[in-house]
Amino acid sequence: MDSNNKQPRRSMRQALGFNFYDVFVLVFCIGFALVCFYPLWYVLIASVTPYEEFVKGGLMLWPSGGIDLQYYKTIFSNSSLVNSMWISVSKTVIGTVLSLLVTSTMAYAVSKSYVKGMKLLNVLVVFNLFFSGGLIPQYLLYMDLGLIRNYWVMVLPGALNITYFIIMRNYFSYSVPSELEEAARIDGCNDISVFFRVIIPLSKPMLAAVGLFIAVIQWNDYYQYMVFIASKPLLQPFAWVLRRILTDQTMMSQVRNGAMSLGAQLPPPMALRMATIICAMLPIMCVYPFLQKHFAKGMMLGAVKE
């Protein structure tokens, strides 16, 4: 999986040499890796290529004709786009901190399955993974709570993240060595000091990883806005603006006309789309090295018995 995992058959490689089998494996894997990566590269390069070069087409392996940031200038001069980035950043930060706090403490409590009621609580939580009231019942409840057309509807309802609840619960149950906890208790620790002095320090890497995953989900989320806010431009998250730029002609022409008022020529829609895609991807690409480091481990926490 990771680079620290020993390949079992290293010694045999030399003996077997390089043959047709290897060639097939390499072509297949590199081919699929390119299918995954090249589109992103293409969009990045195309978004900084001057228009005259871009319409010529081609593979866009490298920026030819110089780097031209005019599409990004157009985006950042549009006040509703800049505002939506702030909304996205703020809801990502608040949502992640809240979600991590609520989900991890509950996951830890439920992992203590010898405490009465915790097994029932576990079933009650996991049940929600498969069963929900649905769209309209949610809408009616949020209406009663005053959450419709309210910023907090993008943060509060998802605070208890059930997928990561399961992963963290399994982590606390199986990956934190119970000997450490017992030793701490013998040294006179009670539940509180065990939690703060043993469990939290031990789980920091896991908490960081889960926090990143939740942050990515929050950054990408537009659904809560679309369904429960719908028409308050000041609260639009960036993912929703991107969606509108991709699908909504009026939004596109509004952004393009903004470029005209800057004195630039009317930018082509396709190029603007690409620049917006890159803006939406950028934060994720920045944290991707960390995500990937924890990815494999994180997914396995909830999956395979030790």
Add this chain to the structure above:
Amino acid sequence: MPELAKAVRAPKAPGRPNKFMAYLRKYWFIYALAIQGFLFMLVFNYGPMYGIQLAFKDYKMNLGVWGSPWVGLEHYRRLFSDPVFLQAFKNTVLINVYNLIFGFTFNVFLALMINEIQFRRLKSVVQTAVYLPYFLSWVIFAGLVQVFLAAPTPGDVGGAVNQMLAALGMETVDFLKNPAMFRSIVVITGIIKTAGYSTIIYLAAISGVNPALYESAAIDGANRLDMMLHITLPRILPSVAVMFILSVSQIFLSNFDQIYNLYNNFVLSTGDVLSTYIYRISLGGGGTEFELSTAANFLLNAMGLVAVVGTNKFVEKMDVMGIF
């Protein structure tokens, strides 16, 4: 909590509550940790469930959910006579079956292939590339699909593929508005986005294989293909079986995010799935079929729950943890 303790220890308190309070006092911190999650769950997960009765009621705004009159199974009768619902049902199942046939096999194959890469650095580069799409949202993915497949319009050059077709002097194709191509696009984009992520569980199972097995097989004259088929593959079969069972249990679930971002009015006939149907007839697109939407959602949830609880029994017996 000293006052509380005194109250509990009062001699006249009956036996049971006394024990109960003592138990609470012993584990109060654990309960305290669970309480905020419990409250969020109560409000936001169980809170809406009273609204499920709408599936059996005629909703009147002025009467509210509780006051509206019951209508029995009326909405289900309407649901099953609605051709749009039946089409969405069929599309959902079809897309999931295609995903099982193509996506599922591809994932297993990709894991086996990645495992066969003999150069460590290259292997991690490949893994980095194939995990990446999993983290990008479907909005971004839909954008990429447009960037490559969109048809040229006046004033717009169109997607890269169409640019190429035009440069080669061929006719451009409007991939995104062609109902016959939509399911293929869904399956292929689904594979690109999630195949890397799905390999993780298989690669983890493979990493547990004892290297001595391969060495002794090599001494017996087995080649690499033999080893893959007779050592690696049997090792991951339990995981494959579990993933297969889980996928089958989700055959009625549809990926709202994916479909909603990829589809458009031209491909509704092949692309509309249950989750987009539920959204479109109630809140999205100006529909007001609140009860019908709730009824459809309740039906789906009930079916999904039965499937999952049933399959969880199977899964627990294998070397992967059940979810409960």
